[in-house]
Amino acid sequence: MNYTKKGISNRTLVDLYTRMLKSRMIEERMLVLLRQGKISKWFSGMGQEAISVGVASALLPEEYILPMHRNLGVFITREVPLYRLFAQWQGKAGGFTKGRDRSFHFGTQEFKIVGMISHLGPQLGVADGIALAELLKGQKRVTAVFTGDGGTSEGDFHEALNVASVWDLPVLFCIENNGYGLSTPTNEQYRCTHLADRGPGYGMESYTIEGNNILEVYRKVNDLAKDMRSRPRPVLLEFETFRMRGHEEASGTKYVPEELLETWAQKDPIANYEAFLIKEEVIDPSEIDRVKSDIEAEIGAHLRSAFDEGPVHSSEEGELRDVYKAFDYREVKASGPVEKIRFVDAVSQGLFQSMQRHDDLVLMGQDIAEYGGVFKVTEGFVDAFGKERVRNTPICESGIVEAAMGLSINGMKAVVEMQFADFVSSGFNPVVNYLAKSHYRWGQHADVVVRMPCGGDVGAGPFHSQTNEAWFTKTPGLKVVYPAFPHDAKGLLATAINDPNPVLFFEHKALYRSVYQEVPSDYYTLPFGQAALLREGNAVTIVAYGAAVHWALATLNDHADIQADLIDLRTLAPLDIETVYSSVEKTGKLIILQEDSLFGGIASDIAALVTENRFEYLDAPIKRVASLETPVPFAKNLEDNYLPKHRFYKALRELLAY
Structure with a gap:
């Protein structure tokens, strides 16, 4: 492995080594605990430490990273307290999810880390939304998101890369190509020579990097991140590496040819880098022993803290309370003149006035900008608020719902228009698994409203006429609103946008232009949960x-x-x-x-x-x-x-x- 330390300080060289070493030593201890039954599952990143550490070390502390199972090095680099990680893996309250989720299925705003869900693809679109918020707020920051070679087969991968390219979002899409998606080899996942070859198809630059070479990873990501902060754009990075253990420990590695394991063992990112540092006299063996001793002591102390914590306590009240972020409803009473308007006009008014009240509110949907949407709800909005906040989207419901979640994570609000409620099926996963579950899992609310033009009696057939509210009332964590009159539609939509929780807002198409009512011209709200x-x-x-x-x-x-x-x-x-x-x-x-x-x-x-x-x-x-x-x-x-x-x-x- 060819290393060059040019342009990197000795302090950074040692830090990179220490972070990789700590990741490896924690993993080794976790494997022991797994065999002892003290943790339930482990997804090993042994052999891939250089990627996580290199990427995280190249980013600024305030820049978001969206890791996956094998990215312990991200958490180490961000200096997440070890006892909290250990408590997380044991399902204790001292972790990040109060025992409600396992492994790395969590996020932490304190360390600007957003964890994965088991449906691998959605975090790619979430990264788009986080990066979009950075641009809209004038922040010169990069967002990095990880996926594996297997995850690139999901539609979310295509949608996220396409949106990032179209919108020039500063996202580093990091593919850890480790040879297998569980047991499925890469030759059964894709046919291009390199996954980086897909980059030009999206109009973005891409690179294939030796993922086991910590200095190559760090240097390339550092250079790219600096450039992307001043010239925002997405970049696709393929890190070639190998997973030395099973997908998770129970699956083993019997499906991997022994000679392949032996070849990659010789490319171990820690052993090779350690030898380089010793040869270059950046560190000596005695200092390495001291570093290992310090890490071992730190692991032991933090493990004791986690073990000393009792089992997580549960109450029905507490569990139900955490499904939603607390919402302090503020009534704004209707005042001023009234006018007789249609249902569709009431929706448009409510949306327009909410845009005036919330500078951080972004609208996204197909054809909603200059065209005004297929039902003309947003007609004239671009003139009033600009295309940065009224955004036409590609046809990719899943990716846009995910981007809305990313906006919320980064402190903004989003309203997504489904052109027809039927089309939400193409974005179903992020609605019911990401938006709905995030607050319960790790306290992150989803400040997202999904507008749902719905219903029949308009001669539109099977794919433009469904009223599919029951898909979502079944799902804890979502709020579902379904007004029948213009007055209610306007006031309830204002409340939906104020509410920090995800709301499915159903608007019956047959009522849009057939139902009129006297509606206050000024802004007002109506409470949820009152028939x-x-x-x-x-x-x-x-x-x-x-x-x-x-x-x-x-x-x-x-x-x-x-x-x-x-x-x-x-x-x-x-x-x-x-x-x-x-x-x-x-x-x-x-x-x-x-x-x-x-x-x-x-x-x-x-x-x-x-x-x-x-x-x-x-x-x-x-x-x-x-x-x-x-x-x-x-x-x-x-x-x-x-x-x-x-x-x-x-x-x-x-x-x-x-």
Whole structure:
């Protein structure tokens, strides 16, 4: 291995060595603890220490790094206290996740480290968002994100590199090409000669680096980072290295040819570098012994601290509290003049006024800039706020949701427009696994609103007509809002943007230009978790949300003899079940109308909750009315048959007659 120390101080040369050595010695101790059953799992980075240490050492302490399983050297370089790492790996409260996640599945704002999730790809797009925030705030900083050769096969890799290239984001995409994705060799992962060869396809420069050579890694990353701070752009780095142990310890290395292990053992990044330092008289063997002794003592002391800590304590209250970041709702009362506007205008007004109030709010979505979005909600926004804050995106829902998470991590707010709610399926993973779980896992909120133009009755067919709220009400950590009227849409959207938690904001397309209401012109907010009682009566309770509210209203208007409480839920998570309970206590009968298909929907949960908690008040079985168990059809007569609005009156009459 060819080393050259030109331009690197002796102090830095020794620091690089010490950080790699500490990583190796910690790993060796963890393998012993694993065999003793004192930690549950270990993903070894032995043989790859030069990459983590070299990259982290070249970056500034205030620059974010997004590591993976084999990047212990990042944490060592950033001087994360060892006892906290040890407590993390033992599932104790002294770690970073209160025992809620394991290994390196955590982040820490204190050390500007954002950990991975098991779905490897999302962190690449998150790095884009962090880097975008740096640019928007005028910070000359680089963001580094790691992935493996296997992770480059995921679509998130393509989306993240493409977005970074299009937006000139200063992201270092670091690929640790260690030969295998678990047991799958690289020749079954890709066909290009080097993964760095993919860089030109995205219009970005790329380099293949000898990943076991700490000085080559450090020097190249240091030079690139300095240049990227003054000339922002993404760079793709492929570090050629090898994983000397199994994917994790249980998997072993039987699938690896022995001669391959022997070849790479001769390229050990620590042994070779140590020999170089001794030869260059930068360090002598006695000093190495002292360094090892100091590290061993440090590991021992911190392990004792972690072992002395008792098991993590759990309470139902504490667990539920940490799912969401605390939100101090501030009511802004409606004032000033009112005007009769459409639902779509109310959404646009609420969004526009929130952009005025929050200088750190960024809008992202397909065609939302000059074109104003397919529903023209953001028409004129570019003139008012500029293209930096109103950003057209490539067609990559996953990458943009991830970028929104990155903006939040770096202290900004984001609203992502799904062109149609149906398309969120292409960004489902980061919504339900990253946005929803981050605060519970390591206290990082996701200040992201995802706007969801949804619903049928518009002849748009199976891929532009779904109302898929139940996908998200199932997922702890998300808030789900579904207004039926312009006044509610404007006020609830303002609250959604103020709330630091991830919000899915459903906007029914059929209501956009068909429903008008008197709406205050000025900014105002409405609280989550408060249903609206639209009609009052003693005979039956009707619960609905979205377009179904209007179907229920039309039915009651056509049949004035029906005396009903009509409840518009407005928000589904949090759900105002108490208002439903109070009404059922009065009427004794409950019917729930939803546009979504029946099985597994909101109506089912409301029915179950009422049965469990107010059964003694019921005078009849609860009825649920919903769309057919089919995809949403296109032809009008088929869609009319699919939707439940024409079946609702019959079901209501049956319930009243029970």
